[in-house]
Amino acid sequence: MFNITNPKNVQLVSLPPEKVFDYEEGFGQKQYHERGRLGDKMEKMDGTLISTFLHGRTSNEQVLRIKSKQSLTSNQVLEATQLLVGM
Structure with missing residues (x-):
């Protein structure tokens, strides 16, 4: 996104954040994971990528x-905003 x-x-x-590889992806690339060795496990819900940004011309705004x-x-986006700020 650009201003x-x-x-x-x-x-x-x-x-957007870096790509998150599924368990069966990226084998042979140690920076991702090794077969049989899991770190955190999370359920993939709907696949929507949400990111945050600061909006306003000056730091006070x-x-x-x-x-x-x-x-x-x-x-x-609207639901995530409600969860974040309690609108």
């Missing part, structure tokens, strides 16, 4: 916002 408020000074403001991969206003 395009000033077209002459476009800024990167949000990146900035508020934490949530976005999905393609939307600032999807149902998942």
Whole structure:
């Protein structure tokens, strides 16, 4: 996600987290995992990727916002925002 408020000074403001490999992916790449050795195990729910970013022109105005991969206003984003800030 980019801040395009000033077209002459476009800024990167949000990146998704690194890919999380499923158990059967990435074998032979020690930076991910070795067969038979699990760390944390989590259930994959709906596959929606949610990330956070700060919205506001100055540090005094900035508020934490949530976005999905393609939307600032999807149902998942709105529900996550309610959980985060109790709206």
